[in-house]
Amino acid sequence: GADALQNVGLLRSGLKLNHLRMILAIEEHKQVSAAADVLNISQPAASRMLTDMEPILKAQLCERAARGVTLTAAGRALARRARAILLELREVDRELSALKSGTGGSVFLGSVTAPAISLAVPAIKQVSAAYPGIEVNVRVETSNVLARELLDAKQDFIIARVPDDLNPRL
Numbered sequence: 001g002a003d004a005l006q007n008v009g010l011l012r013s014g015l016k017l018n019h020l021r022m023i024l025a026i027e028e029h030k031q032v033s034a035a036a037d038v039l040n041i042s043q044p045a046a047s048r049m050l051t052d053m054e055p056i057l058k059a060q061l062c063e064r065a066a067r068g069v070t071l072t073a074a075g076r077a078l079a080r081r082a083r084a085i086l087l088e089l090r091e092v093d094r095e096l097s098a099l100k101s102g103t104g105g106s107v108f109l110g111s112v113t114a115p116a117i118s119l120a121v122p123a124i125k126q127v128s129a130a131y132p133g134i135e136v137n138v139r140v141e142t143s144n145v146l147a148r149e150l151l152d153a154k155q156d157f158i159i160a161r162v163p164d165d166l167n168p169r170l
Helices: 002-012 017-029 032-038 043-057 073-101 113-130 143-151
Strands: 062-065 068-071 104-111 133-140 157-159
Touching (some): 017 068, 017 073, 032 043, 104 113, 104 143, 113 133, 113 157
């Protein structure tokens, strides 16, 4: 919708992850100089970053206060969303690390009824205990359906017989 297009517009107009980190640091420390220290940049660079953000967002983000700065309503809104965005990015990083290491991800297992109970359930319990980040999806179906789903890459593994009309080499 329109919100998605506006967000794309913000990214196209130059809003960067460092801007999001900056608004959160200002929110937390209430001073541009303290925010700069946290981000390991100079105070003038932090001020310039803040000055660059306001035209992108078409809103004033901070107001001078007795001892530093306070966020405006627009600044608080940006900080709230920045926190969510950065949290999602940390989750993506965690999820990708789990996939790369083999400790996370999804697997699709198809099985006919009896082996699903006797073989798959105990195996899933073992895998889940050893790798709690792995999601196992089980589908109980006939061998004919499961074999075709395996060939169509809809299943990662199946416990079933090879149907007579399929080449077992496949």
